Amino acid sequence: MTATHSYLSPAGVEIAFVLIGLVVLGSALLVVTVQNLVHAALWLVVCLGAIAGEYLLLGAELVAWVQVLIYVGAIVVLLLFGLVLTRAPIGPTDELDVKHRLPGLIVALAAAGVLVTVLVDAYRNTWIEPRAAVAQGTAAANGTALFKYWVLPFETLSVLLLAALVGAIVISRRSTESEADD
């Protein structure tokens, strides 16, 4: 099987992965650089949806749909609510970035350089078989693994989610003047 792999003749799934990956990286760059807050949130939708496509290409079907449901459906809507509630500037503004962006750029480029070097060196001869992973990505396989081997973390996570949401309600509850006197 390894003999058929070649750097020079990429498979169709690799071409699709690279194309969607360019969409992911481009929209992620726009999320962190665009000067319009609402546009940044909407580019985040593009980025997270394209990542769901990458999950499909890697054979993780259930994770892709959960990504669409929770990230695109819930978290981005939550962020947009936050934008509205904090009366964020809707139009383009130059107040989104810190004054000195060069240190952040240097740190990001250093992290990218180190990670790319190490990963390319370590996984130069490793090949993924997405077709063989499809059977593991179905809802049945994920549910079986989740409730056979990961029951305790799953239940702990549900308690954590409940605690976080109760905490969010308590923190963000508007305490009026009369309530503060109680």
Add this chain to the structure above:
Amino acid sequence: MHAAYPLLLGALLFAIGLYGVLARRNAITVLMAIELLLNAVTINLVAFGSLIRDRYNVGQVFTLFIITIAAAETGLGLAIVLMIFRQRGSADIDAQRLLAEPLRGPTDETEPSVRPSAATGVESGAAR
């Protein structure tokens, strides 16, 4: 598929998210950049999950866990940002300097005299 493609995508997305966390000033855009960081991690998890294919399905199960934790983190983070905005009228991260080091060192004359009055003003506003 060559394993380098998803791993490189995760690494570059992580770097972009890191830049966003460091270079953005509005708290909500920082939360968006944190979502990018978490997604870089989950791309790595899914890639290694379909590389290893163990019977515990650890890559995809942990990805589901991380997505759940990201939802909790975003909800709680937005609640905190909202509370800070209500108390201080601004969601800018570098405007929250009550616990920060003095900007120009301890020898500065004007900053320490300004900051305690601002702090007591906020506290009295919260207690009122």
